[in-house]
Amino acid sequence: MDTQHNTALTRALAEVPGPLPTSGVIHITLPHTDRFTVVGNHLAQHPDLSCTAVGIAVRIQSLPQGAKVGIKALAARCKEGEKRIAAALSELEAHGYLRRVRERLSSGRVITRTVFCNQPAALLHPRRPAAEAPAPAPMQVPAPVPEPTPVPMQEPAPVPVRIPTAAPPAPEVPVAPPAPSAPLFVPRVPPPTAPKAPRRPLPQPSDLTPELDRAATALLSDLHRHASQFFLSEDDVRRLVPGVAAWLERAARPDSIRRALTDDPPQPLKHPAKLLTHRLTELLPPAPPGVDALAALDRPRPRFTVTPFQTCEDCDRAFRSPDPGHCRDCREARAAYAQAVA
Structure with a gap:
């Protein structure tokens, strides 16, 4: 029998524009109409992220709002184990794609909110709104010049003409620059260019004998x-x-x-x-305690006297007293009875 050919693949290759490459991958791009997620090349071709981290990022990006994206929830959805998923989440958090924030609710319970950003670079450098142009100053129209009144049977007297003076220019109102908007997403891991804290020196003995x-x-x-x-x-x-x-x-x-x-x-x-x-x-251990500190540990602690419990001879109620006898209520009742009898 002849080898079976995939006619659909052959037809799709024929519709690829331009000449086909002689080596490497050939892309057959079909438009999606539903159930698709847009992924940027900055994530798909990230030079420092592992393929597991890129795949976990795409899986998280395709999930709806409110979906569980913890380590155990992702392990239930994916074939990777919890260790690989935890390492991938740490990579995404280090490069700004993922952020885990601890928040305390009004009830006092502490929860962890997970925020995923598909373009962390856009949040670190947000676009600033253009400065608003100042409103144009209103034009000042000069007052009209009155016409001279004719005088009969006389030469018209010269009438002084009012020459309009130019209005002083309106003072320029300084426009305050727009306040820089705070970034919405700040990575928890500092960038590689951030200054690093100096390393602690190797411990030294007081006397290297x-x-x-x-x-x-x-x-x-x-x-x-x-x-x-x-x-x-x-x-x-x-x-x-x-x-x-x-x-x-x-x-x-x-x-x-x-x-x-x-x-x-x-x-x-x-x-x-x-x-x-x-x-x-x-991991340097602390210095051993001195003689004074050890003597303080061996010093006897002060003792506190505890008053024992006694049982009332009349009502059998327990009360604290160094000596046996009657409780307070019984003593007051006896005193009141003795006073009434007297």
């Missing part, structure tokens, strides 16, 4: 035996020795230091020395 130097060097050189990713060069070991010595000076145990430095590293680990520098700086 030979014993601390040897112990820190041995700990760093032995890290690869416990975690193969942390194979350090000699220069890295010498540079990180003061940080480990600062931990040892603060009475940190070697196994605790090793666990804090190598626990749950990122995969793949490209720069182990940079990770160790970050953890030595950010």
